Amino acid sequence: MKLISAIIKPSRLEDVRNALSDKDIHGMTVAEVRGYGRQKGHTEIYRGAEYAVNFMPKLKLDIAVSDEQSSDVVETIATAARSGRIGDGKIFVLNLEEAMRIRTSETGVEAL
Numbered sequence: 858m859k860l861i862s863a864i865i866k867p868s869r870l871e872d873v874r875n876a877l878s879d880k881d882i883h884g885m886t887v888a889e890v891r892g893y894g895r896q897k898g899h900t901e902i903y904r905g906a907e908y909a910v911n912f913m914p915k916l917k918l919d920i921a922v923s924d925e926q927s928s929d930v931v932e933t934i935a936t937a938a939r940s941g942r943i944g945d946g947k948i949f950v951l952n953l954e955e956a957m958r959i960r961t962s963e964t965g966v967e968a969l
Contacts, residue, residue: 858953858966859927863918864890865938865946870916876937877920882930884969886919895943913944921953923966 891912958968
C-alpha cells in the first residue's frame with residue numbers, strides 16, 4: 858500500500874477530486890496548510906500598506922491506495938492540479954505498512 862500526499866493550490870481541489878472520482882478513488886483527507894517553495898511568497902497591498910506574505914495557502918491531500926493504483930493516482934493528481942505556473946505543488950509517495958478500518962477491523966488493502 859502507498860500513502861500519496863499531495864500539496865496543491867486550493868483552487869484546484871474540485872478538479873482533483875472529480876478526476877479521482879472518475880478513476881473510482883473516493884477516499885481522501887484534505888487539510889489547509891501554509892508553506893513556500895520556489896514561489897517564496899509575495900507582497901500584497903492592504904489599505905495602502907504593503908505586506909509580505911511569506912507562506913502561501915495550500916491544501917494537503919492524503920490518499921491511501923493499493924500499490925497497483927499508486928502510479929495512476931499520482932498521474933491523475935498531477936494532470937488535474939497542473940496550471941503550468943509556479944506554485945502548482947508537489948506529490949509525495951510513501952510506503953504504508955498497515956491500515957485498519959475501525960468499524961469492521963478489516964486490515965490491509967481491504968481497509969482502504
